[in-house]
Amino acid sequence: MSEALDFVTITDNDVPQNASVNSFKSFDGLNIRYGLFKAMKGLCHGTVCLFTGRSEPIEKYFEVIKKLQLRGFNVAIMDWRGQGLSDRLTNNRRKGHVVSFDNYVKDVEHFMRKAVWPDCPAPYFAIAHSMGSNVLTKVAALPNKIPLFERIVLISPFYQFEISGLKFLLVEMIARILSVFGLGKLKATFLEGVPKELKPFDPGNLISSDQYRMEREQKIIKANMRLALGAPTFGWLNAAFKSIREVGKISFAKKIKTPMLVIMGTDDYLVSQESIETISGNISACGLVKIDGGKHELLMENDRLTLQVWGAIDAFIPGSYKVDQNVNSDSAFS
Numbered sequence: 349m350s351e352a353l354d355f356v357t358i359t360d361n362d363v364p365q366n367a368s369v370n371s372f373k374s375f376d377g378l379n380i381r382y383g384l385f386k387a388m389k390g391l392c393h394g395t396v397c398l399f400t401g402r403s404e405p406i407e408k409y410f411e412v413i414k415k416l417q418l419r420g421f422n423v424a425i426m427d428w429r430g431q432g433l434s435d436r437l438t439n440n441r442r443k444g445h446v447v448s449f450d451n452y453v454k455d456v457e458h459f460m461r462k463a464v465w466p467d468c469p470a471p472y473f474a475i476a477h478s479m480g481s482n483v484l485t486k487v488a489a490l491p492n493k494i495p496l497f498e499r500i501v502l503i504s505p506f507y508q509f510e511i512s513g514l515k516f517l518l519v520e521m522i523a524r525i526l527s528v529f530g531l532g533k534l535k536a537t538f539l540e541g542v543p544k545e546l547k548p549f550d551p552g553n554l555i556s557s558d559q560y561r562m563e564r565e566q567k568i569i570k571a572n573m574r575l576a577l578g579a580p581t582f583g584w585l586n587a588a589f590k591s592i593r594e595v596g597k598i599s600f601a602k603k604i605k606t607p608m609l610v611i612m613g614t615d616d617y618l619v620s621q622e623s624i625e626t627i628s629g630n631i632s633a634c635g636l637v638k639i640d641g642g643k644h645e646l647l648m649e650n651d652r653l654t655l656q657v658w659g660a661i662d663a664f665i666p667g668s669y670k671v672d673q674n675v676n677s678d679s680a681f682s
Contacts, residue, residue, distance in 0.1 A: 401504075404432075472498060491603075504612055
């Protein structure tokens with residue numbers, strides 16, 4: 349294992365117990381970093397695969413991983429191509445780039461075959477956030493005789509940008525033209541803003557009302573700036589628009605047979621709530637839970653809201669059981 353893959357630790361975000369880190373080769377030769385975490389001693393109800401949102405490294409989900417371990421699950425998680433400590437796709441590590449969301453889908457398939465199936469027990473469940481939810485929706489529509497996951501939880505799924513129709517069409521057109529003419533790796537600087545690791549907490553932000561969890565992520569990135577990621581490229585935007593169009597079709601939703609649970613916050617104005625309701629309603633085996641007052645990152649929200657999120661997850665994933673959210677996860681392994 350290369351030291352470049354090692355987990356980044358800070359004082360208030362230690363590595364979960366029973367952890368290992370490694371990488372696998374993607375279909376096109378990229379090194380994709382992943383982590384495996386065994387359930388707490390004496391318990392194993394299967395494996396939950398976590399899929400993060402855009403720009404989120406594995407380390408951001410250590411708290412989530414510990415809660416899943418305490419619920420009796422092994423956990424598997426990877427850094428998407430182009431972010432975290434997986435191989436980046438441009439010379440500038442700050443650019444968030446991808447050619448197609450279908451490449452993310454292929455990475456999920458390779459992740460399961462090369463990392464999860466050999467070392468993690470069935471049954472397999474998935475929890476995905478934001479961009480990861482878009483990708484997992486596409487995974488669920490694959491024509492596999494045996495689905496990759498028995499059940500899928502989608503949190504704040506990125507099914508549409510929360511922007512006006514005219515602006516949507518304009519940005520989509522620019523992204524497509526630049527990509528066609530080989531300029532897809534240009535950064536969409538109008539989306540840059542203040543670097544995430546330097547941005548002061550604003551109670552009116554679109555991400556989370558929990559200052560502690562937001563500042564914890566900043567500390568993680570500062571501890572290893574190779575984790576930092578800036579605005580997406582126009583190529584990423586072009587890929588996102590294409591995926592949005594595909595996932596939004598009723599005919600696409602009809603391909604999905606895997607039971608799904610969608611969890612959205614009523615104060616999430618980063619992605620379109622209307623699209624979430626419409627698409628989840630078009631999927632036959634899909635339930636929708638709304639978290640009143642929740643913003644975009646529901647697993648990183650304040651405790652009052654995360655308790656509701658975990659309650660919905662516990663009720664949906666077989667074998668999961670409620671635990672005291674304040675329990676010391678490290679002591680549970682002794």
